Amino acid sequence: MTTTPADTRVVDLAVRDQVAVVTVDRPEVRNALNAAVLDGLEAALDECERRTDVRAVVLTGAGEKAFVAGADISQLVGYTLRDGLRARMQRLWDRIEDLELPTIAAVNGFALGGGTELAMACDIRIAAGGARFGLPEANLGIIPGAGGTQRLSRLVGLGRAQELILTGRLVDAEEALRIGLVTSVVPGPELLDAALGTAATILAKGPLAVRMAKLVVRHGAETDQRTGLLLERLAQSLLYAADEKAEGAAAFLEKRPARFPG
Numbered sequence: 001m002t003t004t005p006a007d008t009r010v011v012d013l014a015v016r017d018q019v020a021v022v023t024v025d026r027p028e029v030r031n032a033l034n035a036a037v038l039d040g041l042e043a044a045l046d047e048c049e050r051r052t053d054v055r056a057v058v059l060t061g062a063g064e065k066a067f068v069a070g071a072d073i074s075q076l077v078g079y080t081l082r083d084g085l086r087a088r089m090q091r092l093w094d095r096i097e098d099l100e101l102p103t104i105a106a107v108n109g110f111a112l113g114g115g116t117e118l119a120m121a122c123d124i125r126i127a128a129g130g131a132r133f134g135l136p137e138a139n140l141g142i143i144p145g146a147g148g149t150q151r152l153s154r155l156v157g158l159g160r161a162q163e164l165i166l167t168g169r170l171v172d173a174e175e176a177l178r179i180g181l182v183t184s185v186v187p188g189p190e191l192l193d194a195a196l197g198t199a200a201t202i203l204a205k206g207p208l209a210v211r212m213a214k215l216v217v218r219h220g221a222e223t224d225q226r227t228g229l230l231l232e233r234l235a236q237s238l239l240y241a242a243d244e245k246a247e248g249a250a251a252f253l254e255k256r257p258a259r260f261p262g
Contacts, residue, residue, distance in 0.1 A: 011040025012062075013047060018055045019199040020048045021192070023062050030069035031061040033114045038092055048101060055207065056199040057099065059122060060106040061115075064188060067105070067131065070113025076140070089114055089146040093121040097147075097218070100211055102202050106195040107131045108188065112170075117146040120155060123214065125181070126195050127173040128188040133181060136168035154221065156180050206244035206260050 012023045022044045024031040031037075048054045061067040071089070096103060096118070105119040107127040116133045119125045127133075135144045135152065143149060144165060153161035156179045164171070176182045186194045202210060212235040220228030239245055244260055251258035 009040070010034075010037045011044055013044045015051070015054060016196060017200065018053055018203060019058055019196055020044070020051075020054045020056070021058045021060065021196075022048070023060050024068055025062040027061075027063035027065065029072065030066035030110060031063070031115075032069050032072040033089065034072035034075050038088060041092060045095060045099065049099075054101065055203050056102045056104070058104045058106050058192070058195045058199060059096075059118065060192065060195070061108055064109060064130075066109040066115070067107040067111040068115030068118055069110045070115055070136075073140075084145070087145065089117075093117055093146050097121040100214070102199070102210060102214065104195045104198055106191050107133075107173075107182065108191055113137055113144065113148075114146050117144060117148045117151065119182075120151040121147060124183050124198060126191065126198065127176060127182040127185050128191045129173055129185055130188055131173040131176070131182075131185075132170050133173075133176050134168060134170035135165050136170070138166065139168050152181075204257070206239075206248055206258070208242055208244050209239055209248075212239060 010024065010026050012025050014021045014023075022041070024033075024037055024041075026032060026034075026037065048057050093114075103122040103124070105122040105125045107115075107119055107125060109128065109130060110132050111119050112132075112134050113136060116135055119133070135148045137144050137148075144152075149161075149165065152164065155161075156164075160179055163169070171179070171181070173182065173185045177185050184194070216228070216231045216235045220231050223231075247260060248258050
């Protein structure tokens with residue numbers, strides 16, 4: 001394992017078997033998001049994209065109590081109209097969603113406000129049994145502003161999203177699984193291993209196929225079905241012409257693991 005500080009104060013980045021584990025490290029304030037955390041996450045993403053030994057990303061929080069407990073209220077009180085229009089957190093979470101590398105949120109505790117929004121920006125969400133999710137921004141006289149009003153309804157449906165956003169109600173890990181907010185729930189001590197295991201499973205697939213799948217699923221969900229099917233057809237045509245397909249088919253016929261490049 002190699003370790004590189006993305007921001008030595010509040011964000012850590014460690015690489016394990018081609019998987020970057022990015023950890024928000026402010027456990028004393030339940031890993032609340034402030035400007036330094038956003039700077040650290042930006043730096044971590046830059047490093048993940050630059051390094052050739054990183055092929056997947058796991059995002060998590062330090063300690064056992066919180067994944068990310070939303071925005072740091074001490075900074076929120078000073079936000080202005082200009083900050084709202086700048087929408088830095090929304091833009092950063094969009095970057096995570098658009099990352100070519102597969103992303104997994106390992107939600108180890110409270111994921112509130114921007115924390116739930118961060119998890120929703122990832123491709124896969126695995127929760128510890130004690131995790132809690134919620135978008136309580138209306139309690140502060142604001143709305144979820146880092147993608148929550150849009151991503152939540154796409155994951156759990158419009159009615160459920162309206163209920164959770166308007167009431168600010170928290171949901172536990174089992175309810176989050178039942179409504180489709182997370183993809184699996186594991187005991188807390190097994191969370192990181194589960195996330196790394198999921199990443200390893202993905203990395204055993206064709207890298208170009210994984211990248212194309214992310215692209216087609218994400219963008220297809222934002223358009224009508226016929227356009228989505230066209231995206232699927234074009235992506236499949238490119239994959240048919242790529243070396244990965246020949247190796248994958250040969251490995252299957254020869255009853256051996258595929259040896260994909262990269």
